Amino acid sequence: MSKEVILIVADENYVAHAKALMVGCRNEGEWDGDFCIIMPEGCDGSVFVDRGVDVLYVPDTGFMAKFHIFSTYFRKWESVFYMDCDILIQGPIRRAFEQLNNSGAEIICHQEDTPAITSWYTWDKNHDDHQDIYDQLRTEFPWIEERIWNTAWVLFKPAVIEDDIVEQLRALQARFAICNPEGEGGTDQQIIDILLHKRITQVADKLFCYWGMDEPQGRVMSEFRGWDGDETPIMLHYCRWYSPWTKKDATADAYIIRRLKRVCYELYTENLATFDLMFPIKTKDESCEH
Numbered sequence: 001m002s003k004e005v006i007l008i009v010a011d012e013n014y015v016a017h018a019k020a021l022m023v024g025c026r027n028e029g030e031w032d033g034d035f036c037i038i039m040p041e042g043c044d045g046s047v048f049v050d051r052g053v054d055v056l057y058v059p060d061t062g063f064m065a066k067f068h069i070f071s072t073y074f075r076k077w078e079s080v081f082y083m084d085c086d087i088l089i090q091g092p093i094r095r096a097f098e099q100l101n102n103s104g105a106e107i108i109c110h111q112e113d114t115p116a117i118t119s120w121y122t123w124d125k126n127h128d129d130h131q132d133i134y135d136q137l138r139t140e141f142p143w144i145e146e147r148i149w150n151t152a153w154v155l156f157k158p159a160v161i162e163d164d165i166v167e168q169l170r171a172l173q174a175r176f177a178i179c180n181p182e183g184e185g186g187t188d189q190q191i192i193d194i195l196l197h198k199r200i201t202q203v204a205d206k207l208f209c210y211w212g213m214d215e216p217q218g219r220v221m222s223e224f225r226g227w228d229g230d231e232t233p234i235m236l237h238y239c240r241w242y243s244p245w246t247k248k249d250a251t252a253d254a255y256i257i258r259r260l261k262r263v264c265y266e267l268y269t270e271n272l273a274t275f276d277l278m279f280p281i282k283t284k285d286e287s288c289e290h
């Protein structure tokens with residue numbers, strides 16, 4: 001067992017994406033430490049368990065399953081790196097854990113360019129009718145006017161996360177569900193942001209970011225983002241619209257991961273096809289190791 005773990009959330013529709021990402025972490029990310037998968041109860045995680053990978057089954061589905069990344073279960077590791085499935089790895093993952101350890105931060109994420117309230121309004125088509133609820137949100141969580149934390153990556157120390165954070169996140173979603181509707185653009189991100197906003201630190205050195213920011217025209221000095229313009233991100237978020245498993249036309253955005261000079265979809269399919277070789281099924285004795 002390593003001190004650090006890479007954590008992925010997947011329901012059955014995302015099993016293949018999680019497998020491809022695990023191979024990416026090993027191959028492009030040079031990661032030889034632990035993985036753990038969160039799955040909604042009722043999903044079959046045997047493909048991971050058979051390979052000695054922990055699966056934590058949780059009583060929530062959809063984006064609420066992601067609230068469980070803050071479960072006390074993860075205290076068996078010193079550091080946790082949650083990552084979305086719709087990303088590609090292009091550099092050594094240890095750099096992220098080094099940053100967490102050297103900075104002393106509790107939680108590290110990448111901050112978006114727009115205020116949180118903009119995200120809420122974008123997904124809540126009826127936000128004009130919900131102004132009384134937004135007044136409550138603004139009063140209780142005034143940082144909703146600040147730039148939202150992107151939760152495609154959450155790098156953190158589980159020891160500093162209180163026992164009841166998952167319950168607090170579930171309760172907040174229950175309270176504000178009308179403005180953060182599941183299946184209609186609601187996301188874990190809005191809820192995690194209002195609860196933990198002030199405890200999160202910006203990732204340095206553009207270590208992880210939206211893919212467009214690592215395109216040649218996006219590698220620019222930006223005081224606003226705190227970037228020099230010569231950073232080398234170790235992983236890129238494609239978002240579901242540009243996901244690596246989407247086969248794109250050669251003229252489309254996010255067709256190539258430029259630093260690797262690889263077609264995103266080809267890298268994804270190659271990684272997926274390598275999973276069985278890279279993560280062989282363990283015998284009973286081996287899987288009892290930890």
Ligand SMILES: [Mn+2]
Nearest residue numbers: 084086152239
């Ligand atoms: Mn994503």
